[in-house]
Amino acid sequence: MTAAPRAPAAAPLGAELHDRLRDAAERLRAAGVATPRLDAELLLAHALQTRRERLPIDAARSLTAAEATAFAALIARRARREPVSHLLGRREFWSLDFAVGPAVLDPRPDSETLVETVLRRIVDRAAALSLLDLGTGSGCLILALLHELPNATGLGRDRSGDAVAVAAGNAAALGLAGRCRFEAGDWGDGLAGRFDIIVANPPYLTRREIDETAPEVKDFEPHLALDGGIDGLDAYRRLAPEIARLLGAEGFAAVEIGQGQGDVVRALFAAAGLEARDRAADLGGIERCLVFGHAAEAAKTGAGPQIAQQSGRVPI
Numbered sequence: 195m196t197a198a199p200r201a202p203a204a205a206p207l208g209a210e211l212h213d214r215l216r217d218a219a220e221r222l223r224a225a226g227v228a229t230p231r232l233d234a235e236l237l238l239a240h241a242l243q244t245r246r247e248r249l250p251i252d253a254a255r256s257l258t259a260a261e262a263t264a265f266a267a268l269i270a271r272r273a274r275r276e277p278v279s280h281l282l283g284r285r286e287f288w289s290l291d292f293a294v295g296p297a298v299l300d301p302r303p304d305s306e307t308l309v310e311t312v313l314r315r316i317v318d319r320a321a322a323l324s325l326l327d328l329g330t331g332s333g334c335l336i337l338a339l340l341h342e343l344p345n346a347t348g349l350g351r352d353r354s355g356d357a358v359a360v361a362a363g364n365a366a367a368l369g370l371a372g373r374c375r376f377e378a379g380d381w382g383d384g385l386a387g388r389f390d391i392i393v394a395n396p397p398y399l400t401r402r403e404i405d406e407t408a409p410e411v412k413d414f415e416p417h418l419a420l421d422g423g424i425d426g427l428d429a430y431r432r433l434a435p436e437i438a439r440l441l442g443a444e445g446f447a448a449v450e451i452g453q454g455q456g457d458v459v460r461a462l463f464a465a466a467g468l469e470a471r472d473r474a475a476d477l478g479g480i481e482r483c484l485v486f487g488h489a490a491e492a493a494k495t496g497a498g499p500q501i502a503q504q505s506g507r508v509p510i
């Protein structure tokens with residue numbers, strides 16, 4: 195019996211796949227991509243609709259013409275410095291899978307510092323805490339927290355309606371939509387009530403720093419997520435009084451900061467009546483997260499039953 199012809203023209207893999215990866219990595223390297231081989235493998239896996247770990251490098255598998263075309267198109271886009279996450283449409287954060295795209299900042303590993311810091315301060319993770327995330331983007335912060343706090347509820351806000359849609363989609367995909375909602379808004383404008391925990395990772399780059407970032411950032415990430423104004427601090431000036439207004443008497447706020455911004459952000463929040471209670475460094479040892487509570491509460495002995503009273507400083 196003769197084998198039916200395969201369509202479209204399939205090429206044997208093995209050496210051929212190896213060569214494709216090598217050529218693609220070389221093209222990405224020439225385009226200035228920092229991790230050319232890794233990116234080529236991730237994009238090949240995406241074109242083959244498999245996982246990178248499962249790339250059948252030695253397997254007797256064929257690359258169809260459609261797969262070859264898809265891979266070539268992905269490599270061409272990556273060579274123009276489009277981020278891998280945009281090409282894949284996904285990014286992992288806190289070991290959870292998030293949809294991402296041009297409307298939202300790519301969740302950064304450094305921002306996991308904020309999640310860790312918040313969780314470390316919660317005594318009873320089963321408590322019915324209320325969370326507010328200002329500048330929610332993909333929703334990564336509030337959704338990671340809700341994932342760890344089974345009885346907490348949350349509100350995520352962003353000035354970008356497109357970001358709000360991405361965050362809401364992520365909440366649904368992660369099975370958390372029943373405990374959170376997302377809305378468009380300018381920081382805390384028009385928001386009433388008090389929250390137990392407020393988190394914010396606002397834009398904090400200076401205009402000059404944006405100009406100096408890689409093309410993946412300055413050409414493809416939303417400037418609304420990056421631009422902190424001339425000195426990088428515009429958002430903190432707005433957020434300090436709004437967080438003071440929206441934070442419950444015994445609650446705390448965790449705010450991500452840019453490198454070297456700690457002292458001035460502490461001063462801005464102190465001027466709004468918020469006292470620095472804690473801080474944490476990212477994996478690179480850079481002060482990345484500040485925790486605040488109402489200054490008046492510091493004099494009291496009683497904190498809420500679910501939230502740690504200690505304000506131990508973390509060595510940086």
Ligand SMILES: C[S@@+](CC[C@H](N)C(=O)[O-])C[C@H]1O[C@@H](n2cnc3c(N)ncnc32)[C@H](O)[C@@H]1O
Pocket residue numbers: 298299300301302305328329330331332333334335351352353354357379380381395396397398418419420
């Ligand atoms: C640095 S990104 C952080 C996104 C996400 N929370 C994270 O950690 O990946 C800052 C976010 O703040 C939003 N943003 C900027 N200005 C805002 C404003 N005035 N009110 C509300 N959100 C704003 C941006 O759209 C962006 O999603």
